[in-house]
Amino acid sequence: MTAHAEAGECRARGSRTSFRVRAAVFLLVCSAAAPVSAEVGATASLFSDAQFRGYSLSAGRPVAILDFAYDDPSGFYADAAGTGVLRRGGEPAPLGVQLNGGYANRLKSGTTLDFGITHSSYSHYSQSARGTSYTEVYAGIARGALSSRIFLSPHYFASGHWTAYGEVNGSISPARKWSVDGHVGMLVPLRMPRGARYRRDFDWRIGVSRKAGPVSLHAAWSDGAPDYDVYGGRRHGRSALVIGATWAL
Amino acid sequence: MNRLRLLLAFLALVTLGASAYAQGSPTIPPERQILVMVKHPPDHFRPGGAYGGGYGDDLLRSARSRLARRIAKAHGLTFVDGWPMPMIGVDCFIMAVPEGRSTETAAQELSTDSKVAWAEPVELYHAEGTPASHNDPLYAAQPAAHAWDLADLHRIATGKGVRVAVIDSGIQANHPDLAGQLIVNRNFVAGQAEKPEDHGTGVAGVIAAKSDNRIGIAGVAPGARLLGLRACWQRGENTLCDGLSLAKAFYFAVQENADVINLSLSGPDSRLLRVLVQTAIDRGSIVVTAYDAATPHGGFPASVPGVIAVADRAFAASSGEVYTAPGHDVPTTQPGGRWFLVNGSSFSAAHVSGLAALVRQRRHSDGLTLVSDRAVGGTIDACATLARAASGCDCSCGGGRMSSARFAH
Numbered sequence: 132m133t134a135h136a137e138a139g140e141c142r143a144r145g146s147r148t149s150f151r152v153r154a155a156v157f158l159l160v161c162s163a164a165a166p167v168s169a170e171v172g173a174t175a176s177l178f179s180d181a182q183f184r185g186y187s188l189s190a191g192r193p194v195a196i197l198d199f200a201y202d203d204p205s206g207f208y209a210d211a212a213g214t215g216v217l218r219r220g221g222e223p224a225p226l227g228v229q230l231n232g233g234y235a236n237r238l239k240s241g242t243t244l245d246f247g248i249t250h251s252s253y254s255h256y257s258q259s260a261r262g263t264s265y266t267e268v269y270a271g272i273a274r275g276a277l278s279s280r281i282f283l284s285p286h287y288f289a290s291g292h293w294t295a296y297g298e299v300n301g302s303i304s305p306a307r308k309w310s311v312d313g314h315v316g317m318l319v320p321l322r323m324p325r326g327a328r329y330r331r332d333f334d335w336r337i338g339v340s341r342k343a344g345p346v347s348l349h350a351a352w353s354d355g356a357p358d359y360d361v362y363g364g365r366r367h368g369r370s371a372l373v374i375g376a377t378w379a380l
Numbered sequence: 381m382n383r384l385r386l387l388l389a390f391l392a393l394v395t396l397g398a399s400a401y402a403q404g405s406p407t408i409p410p411e412r413q414i415l416v417m418v419k420h421p422p423d424h425f426r427p428g429g430a431y432g433g434g435y436g437d438d439l440l441r442s443a444r445s446r447l448a449r450r451i452a453k454a455h456g457l458t459f460v461d462g463w464p465m466p467m468i469g470v471d472c473f474i475m476a477v478p479e480g481r482s483t484e485t486a487a488q489e490l491s492t493d494s495k496v497a498w499a500e501p502v503e504l505y506h507a508e509g510t511p512a513s514h515n516d517p518l519y520a521a522q523p524a525a526h527a528w529d530l531a532d533l534h535r536i537a538t539g540k541g542v543r544v545a546v547i548d549s550g551i552q553a554n555h556p557d558l559a560g561q562l563i564v565n566r567n568f569v570a571g572q573a574e575k576p577e578d579h580g581t582g583v584a585g586v587i588a589a590k591s592d593n594r595i596g597i598a599g600v601a602p603g604a605r606l607l608g609l610r611a612c613w614q615r616g617e618n619t620l621c622d623g624l625s626l627a628k629a630f631y632f633a634v635q636e637n638a639d640v641i642n643l644s645l646s647g648p649d650s651r652l653l654r655v656l657v658q659t660a661i662d663r664g665s666i667v668v669t670a671y672d673a674a675t676p677h678g679g680f681p682a683s684v685p686g687v688i689a690v691a692d693r694a695f696a697a698s699s700g701e702v703y704t705a706p707g708h709d710v711p712t713t714q715p716g717g718r719w720f721l722v723n724g725s726s727f728s729a730a731h732v733s734g735l736a737a738l739v740r741q742r743r744h745s746d747g748l749t750l751v752s753d754r755a756v757g758g759t760i761d762a763c764a765t766l767a768r769a770a771s772g773c774d775c776s777c778g779g780g781r782m783s784s785a786r787f788a789h
Contacts, residue, residue, distance in 0.1 A: 171446065172439040172442035173442050201443075212427060235421070273423055275467075307566070347438050350386075350390040377438045
């Protein structure tokens with residue numbers, strides 16, 4: 132088992148209350164962001180699964196995401212996203228909230244440096260029955276079609292789980308309106324509570340997307356180190372095909 | 381099985397989505413359009429990026445679209461389209477100016493808007509070639525074969541591994557003398573289907589027509605590979621381009637790290653194109669363009685510092701510091717699998733782009749230092765130019781043995 136997969140067993144108490152607070156913060160951020168006169172972007176998306184670093188956060192269920200982003204010309208930026216999951220039986224339920232902020236600077240050479248912090252919180256409707264969350268600070272570098280980042284978390288889905296995650300992403304456009312992207316990432320546990328089981332983990336993804344008017348259609352195949360994912364009381368393989376659509380609002 | 385269903389669903393969505401939006405934006409003539417540049421925020425981490433497939437792009441696209449529509453509305457314009465150019469830090473919005481208002485006035489007004497970096501009308505450019513002098517088929521008479529000792533040059537370099545972007549009208553990719561030479565053939569002209577055209581096919585042939593294939597001609601750099609970027613179109617005997625199509629194609633060439641970028645055309649100055657040309661040069665590309673003898677300083681982009689401007693030898697006496705290369709009665713490839721004779725500085729520039737590819741093969745990181753019969757400008761000595769790049773090689777060109785001492789200028 133990886134640090135991520137076992138996270139549900141080590142949850143800090145009070146996760147449900149905490150999730151409601153974070154959801155309220157998300158709504159506050161969204162309502163505050165809307166009237167800003169600069170660039171505020173918004174998208175609505177549907178995906179067949181919420182895959183994250185080779186694991187499903189939605190227990191293999193489809194998700195809907197509402198995402199707001201503000202990019203200041205100075206380089207500061209903020210994102211807020213809310214995700215809902217379609218439960219078995221077709222009943223929608225809140226899944227998670229993601230907040231993110233940082234600063235990016237494009238150097239004269241064309242290289243972009245990026246620093247920020249991201250926090251994600253998931254309800255008990257996620258793959259973890261008790262809800263879960265993590266916070267990460269990150270630093271990244273991007274040039275042309277390639278970008279690389281390193282993330283550090285003091286509580287990666289569980290209290291006291293210090294982890295580092297490094298990733299390399301690439302994207303090319305083989306034809307107009309089409310893009311192909313690839314991702315490889317590695318999670319390294321840095322410091323764990325005594326008795327916690329952990330090991331290094333890696334994941335990869337290859338995806339393709341096609342723009343059609345205001346809609347982008349996505350398909351991505353992801354997998355990771357030989358291991359299994361656990362949700363719905365069963366083990367599942369880590370390889371997953373996710374399709375989705377994003378509407379630019 | 382579930383994955384198969386997902387895959388089929390994706391393919392069905394792509395098919396439906398593509399057909400639903402196949403019509404694109406309405407066609408508005410370039411002379412009624414202006415380009416509005418807004419600062420592009422740097423690309424950065426987006427949490428949703430874990431879903432893959434350019435998820436974050438849509439957020440930026442949404443924000444850009446809102447901003448563009450707001451700017452257009454505030455200035456009484458119509459938002460047509462947008463083209464992100466993160467490499468030079470701007471988003472380029474295309475806006476239509478209503479009848480009865482000049483594009484120059486609208487661009488000036490927009491340039492005073494604090495949200496706008498700058499704005500400029502979509503200008504028209506023209507290729508610096510003249511139509512074929514007659515309809516006779518090709519004679520084995522390439523000027524470069526004699527003036528440049530082309531066969532000797534090819535013993536030293538053929539341009540192998542070098543990527544040359546040809547920003548021009550359409551190229552016949554399956555021409556017998558060009559088949560396999562194009563690694564990209566993309567159309568950037570809005571509202572017009574890709575098709576082979578005279579000027580682009582001719583320029584491509586001069587640069588990289590296949591050699592020793594028992595047909596047609598030998599390009600100056602037959603080992604080079606071409607990025608055919610259609611930004612111009614043929615209208616009668618003329619070849620025209622608009623600033624937006626040129627900017628899109630040029631951006632693509634820089635993004636693809638083209639070693640050499642050939643622009644056999646000239647026209648009015650454009651800040652957007654100037655920024656792109658400068659970015660290309662800063663990134664190590666060699667930019668070659670045609671010199672327009674009828675315009676001060678050769679026109680644009682010939683007047684941009686760092687750009688190699690080339691004219692036909694017919695201008696050698698009158699054009700001061702400009703470099704000259706063969707450009708008269710040049711046999712080259714034409715659409716329909718034919719070869720014709722062509723004339724003009726467009727083809728002189730194409731010769732130098734080919735020479736630049738040869739130099740790049742020998743010295744990949746260097747720019748192009750031309751050796752000529754004058755201190756600045758004049759008739760290019762192709763052998764000496766290549767010898768300078770190939771210093772140290774035991775090879776001969778132009779009837780003499782090369783040595784670094786002889787050619788070290």
